[in-house]
Amino acid sequence: ARVVNDKLKLTADALYTQLRVNSRSNQLGYYTDPSDIVSATANGNGTVTHFVRSASGGLATDQIVFDSPRDAKTYQLALHARYTPDDRSVLDVDLSHSQAT
Numbered sequence: 001a002r003v004v005n006d007k008l009k010l011t012a013d014a015l016y017t018q019l020r021v022n023s024r025s026n027q028l029g030y031y032t033d034p035s036d037i038v039s040a041t042a043n044g045n046g047t048v049t050h051f052v053r054s055a056s057g058g059l060a061t062d063q064i065v066f067d068s069p070r071d072a073k074t075y076q077l078a079l080h081a082r083y084t085p086d087d088r089s090v091l092d093v094d095l096s097h098s099q100a101t
Helices: none
Strands: 002-005 008-032 037-042 048-053 059-086 089-100
Antiparallel strands (some): 002 008
16 A cells, blocks of 8 residues: 555555466267167166167277366456545545456
């Protein structure tokens, strides 16, 4: 805080944050044609826990690898001014600007 005189006080604030994350996902999936399913068993939640396919049905395998980089930054500037012209009056002004990427 900076007191300009006994009637005016100025306060300035600044904020900067940065987050860098680089994650890699490696997934393996197996796919079949639903028409190849001969029978299926579901649990009480309705989730299939076991199924039998026909011998002639195909099974596809997929490996999915992808990167998810993230670089996030936040900037914020603020200014507060308090003007007290007399014992009965006070004027407060707040200004701020922020940006995030």
